Each structure stands twice: as structure tokens, then as C-alpha cells.
Amino acid sequence: MVCKSEKLEPMATTHAPTILTPEERLARRRLIFQDAVSLLSLFLITAVLFALTLLLFRSFTNHREELGARWKARGEAALNDGHPAIAIDDLRSALAYMPSRQTEIELATALAQAGKVQEATAYFTTLRESAPGDGTINLELARLAARAGHESEAILYYQSSLDGTWQGNGYNRRRQVRLEMARYLIARHEYNYARNQLLIAAGNAPDDPGIKVEIAGLLEQANAPRDALSIYQTLAARREPAFAALEGAGRTAFSLGMYRLANDYFGRAMGSDAASKLTDKQAAADHFMLDTSQRVLLLYPSFNLSPRQRAQRVLTLRNTARKRLTTCTASNGSGASGLSGLTSRWSQLPAMLTVSKLEQQPDVEQRLVQLAYDTETATAAVCGPPSGDDATLLRIAQNPNAVEQE
Numbered sequence: 127m128v129c130k131s132e133k134l135e136p137m138a139t140t141h142a143p144t145i146l147t148p149e150e151r152l153a154r155r156r157l158i159f160q161d162a163v164s165l166l167s168l169f170l171i172t173a174v175l176f177a178l179t180l181l182l183f184r185s186f187t188n189h190r191e192e193l194g195a196r197w198k199a200r201g202e203a204a205l206n207d208g209h210p211a212i213a214i215d216d217l218r219s220a221l222a223y224m225p226s227r228q229t230e231i232e233l234a235t236a237l238a239q240a241g242k243v244q245e246a247t248a249y250f251t252t253l254r255e256s257a258p259g260d261g262t263i264n265l266e267l268a269r270l271a272a273r274a275g276h277e278s279e280a281i282l283y284y285q286s287s288l289d290g291t292w293q294g295n296g297y298n299r300r301r302q303v304r305l306e307m308a309r310y311l312i313a314r315h316e317y318n319y320a321r322n323q324l325l326i327a328a329g330n331a332p333d334d335p336g337i338k339v340e341i342a343g344l345l346e347q348a349n350a351p352r353d354a355l356s357i358y359q360t361l362a363a364r365r366e367p368a369f370a371a372l373e374g375a376g377r378t379a380f381s382l383g384m385y386r387l388a389n390d391y392f393g394r395a396m397g398s399d400a401a402s403k404l405t406d407k408q409a410a411a412d413h414f415m416l417d418t419s420q421r422v423l424l425l426y427p428s429f430n431l432s433p434r435q436r437a438q439r440v441l442t443l444r445n446t447a448r449k450r451l452t453t454c455t456a457s458n459g460s461g462a463s464g465l466s467g468l469t470s471r472w473s474q475l476p477a478m479l480t481v482s483k484l485e486q487q488p489d490v491e492q493r494l495v496q497l498a499y500d501t502e503t504a505t506a507a508v509c510g511p512p513s514g515d516d517a518t519l520l521r522i523a524q525n526p527n528a529v530e531q532e
Contacts, residue, residue: 194224202232210239227253235266243270261290265303272310280310301327301337305344312347320348328357335361339370342378351378362391369400373412380415383525385422387532392416421518426529427495437484440491440498443519444479447498448472450516454509464508468501499523 201216237246268283311320361371376391
């Protein structure tokens with residue numbers, strides 16, 4: 127029996143550290159080294175595979191880009207050469223290899239030029255949804271709408287193109303679009319709208335005679351000869367004016383009945399070296415207007431003449447007009463009843479008129495001039511267009527106050 131007072135010895139609570147033998151330490155080191163080598167090998171293999179994959183991907187990408195660029199170049203060349211059907215296939219192949227917004231625009235353009243209006247319209251409309259302010263896309267949509275006969279849509283797209291953004295020289299592109307729009311409006315007989323667009327273009331145009339002449343020519347087509355004449359005159363006032371400016375000024379002045387001005391400009395134009403390069407048809411037309419202007423100025427009873435010279439011309443007009451009335455009445459029979467009023471007016475004038483008498487009677491002189499004008503106008507309506515001096519006198523009668531305007 128153990129005594130209560132006897133103390134029990136405490137039990138040991140710690141373990142003695144494990145002592146590895148040299149062989150075990152070496153084995154552990156070998157294991158760690160093998161694991162490190164395996165992990166490093168795995169990293170190296172992964173890196174090599176990644177590098178190979180990246181290399182192959184880049185090679186494949188470069189090859190796709192090369193093929194895309196090649197097909198794109200072929201498509202653009204076909205489009206520029208006027209073969210849109212070939213360009214369509216080439217550009218579609220280019221898009222398969224290398225998607226590009228510019229290529230999509232070119233493909234839609236090729237579709238439009240190939241006559242595939244609906245497909246091209248759908249393509250451009252889709253492109254416009256992502257870029258409603260793109261000037262090129264709106265221009266192509268305007269052209270497609272014009273071809274389809276949708277005037278309101280065409281004008282809307284033309285205006286959107288003018289207000290849109292352009293790559294490169296947007297200033298020149300907008301002017302070209304405005305002139306194209308003006309041509310479309312002229313073809314639709316929207317002359318006032320076309321004139322407004324052309325006046326805007328003229329105001330914004332650079333100081334380039336070629337551009338100004340082009341705008342003036344379109345103003346003529348838009349039934350705005352006065353605006354065209356103003357541009358031509360500005361160009362003709364230069365030190366070395368272009369032949370087209372002199373010819374245009376003469377032509378528009380002639381159409382407005384401003385024969386003195388037409389004579390001056392045509393005289394300068396036909397006396398230049400450039401006149402020898404005209405076609406036979408152009409030269410004949412210009413010579414006709416020049417000769418007609420000169421004849422008008424020889425017959426016109428201008429107040430700038432001396433009283434005797436004016437009286438002589440008035441008598442010449444009287445003789446020409448009375449002969450025309452007599453011939454027309456005789457040849458038209460019952461149809462000449464509308465000329466009876468003119469016959470009565472002629473009978474009320476003094477039968478014997480001389481230059482001296484007319485010089486002393488300016489009121490009779492003026493009545494005679496007006497009667498000659500009225501006679502040529504009325505006989506032209508009854509007996510058809512006159513010829514010779516009657517035709518010249520009719521030109522004067524249509525706008526006598528414009529003959530000597532400058």
C-alpha cells in the first residue's frame with residue numbers, strides 16, 4: 127500500500143526529436159530535387175507550347191490579313207475598272223478573311239453599281255444605323271433613292287451627306303455633293319431649289335476659275351442666267367480670263383437680250399487662240415450669237431445715237447415691219463383677222479415720213495418704234511417664226527430695254 131504522503135513522480139510529456147540518418151537526409155534532398163526538376167520541366171513545356179501556339183496564331187492571323195488585303199485590292203481594282211460584279215465576289219472574300227467597315231462600304235458600292243439596288247440599299251441602311259452621320263453612306267443612299275425615283279428620300283440623304291462627316295478633304299467633298307444634288311434637282315425641274323444650292327456652292331467655292339465656270343454652267347441649266355452671268359463677268363474681268371468665262375458671259379448675255387454685252391464678250395472670245403480649238407458645232411453656235419448681236423446693234427434705234435441716225439433706223443424698222451405685216455396678211459387669209467388692229471394702227475400714222483420730219487416729231491417716232499415691235503410680235507404668233515431682219519427685230523421687241531445693258 128502506498129502511503130498518502132508519498133509523492134508520485136510526474137510522467138514525461140515531451141518527445142525526443144527525430145534524428146535523421148545521413149542516408150535519409152540524402153533521400154529527402156533527392157526527392158525535393160526531383161520534384162523541382164519535374165515542376166520546372168512542366169513550366170518549360172507549357173512555355174514552349176504557349177510560344178508555339180502564339181506563333182501559329184500569329185502566322186494564321188497574318189496569313190488571313192494577307193489574304194484579306196489581297197482580295198480587297200482585287201475588289202477595289204475591279205470596282206475602279208468598272209466591273210462591279212467581279213468586285214462583289216472579291217470584296218466578299220476580303221470580308222471573310224478581314225472584316226472592315228471600309229470594305230463593307232466598298233461592297234455596298236459595288237452592289238449599287240451592279241444594279242442590285244435593293245440589296246445595296248439594305249446594306250447601306252444597316253451601315254448607317256451605326257454611323258448616321260457618315261457622309262459617304264448618306265451620299266450612296268441618296269444616289270440609290272434617286273435611282274429608285276424617291277425624290278424626298280434622295281434630297282433628305284443628300285442633305286444628311288452635306289451635314290455629315292467626311293474623311294480627308296471634307297470641304298471639297300461637300301461641294302461635290304452639293305453640285306451633284308443640284309444636278310439631280312435640275313433633272314427633276316426643281317430649278318429654284320437647285321439655284322439656292324448652287325449659290326451656296328458659289329459663295330463657298332475657292333478662287334478657282336474651273337470650279338466657278340462649272341457652277342455658272344449649272345446655274346444656266348437651272349434657268350438662272352443672271353446669276354451665271356455675274357460669275358462669268360467676275361472671271362472675265364481678270365487679267366487673263368479663261369475662254370470658257372468669256373464664252374459663258376457672251377452666251378448668258380445673249381439669252382438675256384443684252385446684245386451689246388454679248389457682242390463684247392463674244393468678240394473677245396472668238397479673237398482668242400482658244401477659239402480655234404472649238405468643234406464645228408460650237409464654233410457655229412458662237413458665231414451665230416456674235417453675228418446676231420452685231421446685227422441687233424446695227425438695227426436698234428438707240429437713244430445714244432444722234433437724232434438723225436436714230437430717225438434713219440426708225441424708218442428702217444418701219445419698212446421691215448410693214449412688209450412683214452403685208453406678207454403675213456396675204457399668206458394667212460382668214461387667219462389674219464387678228465392682225466386687223468395692227469393694220470388700223472399703221473393707217474393712222476402719217477403716210478409720208480422722212481428723216482427730217484421724224485427728227486422733229488419724237489412722239490411719232492416712239493409710236494412708230496412701238497408699232498414695229500408689236501407687229502413683229504403679233505405676226506410671229508400668226509405666221510410663225512420670222513427670218514432675216516424680221517427675226518432680229520423680234521429679238522429687240524422681246525426686251526428692248528436690255529439691248530444696251532452692261
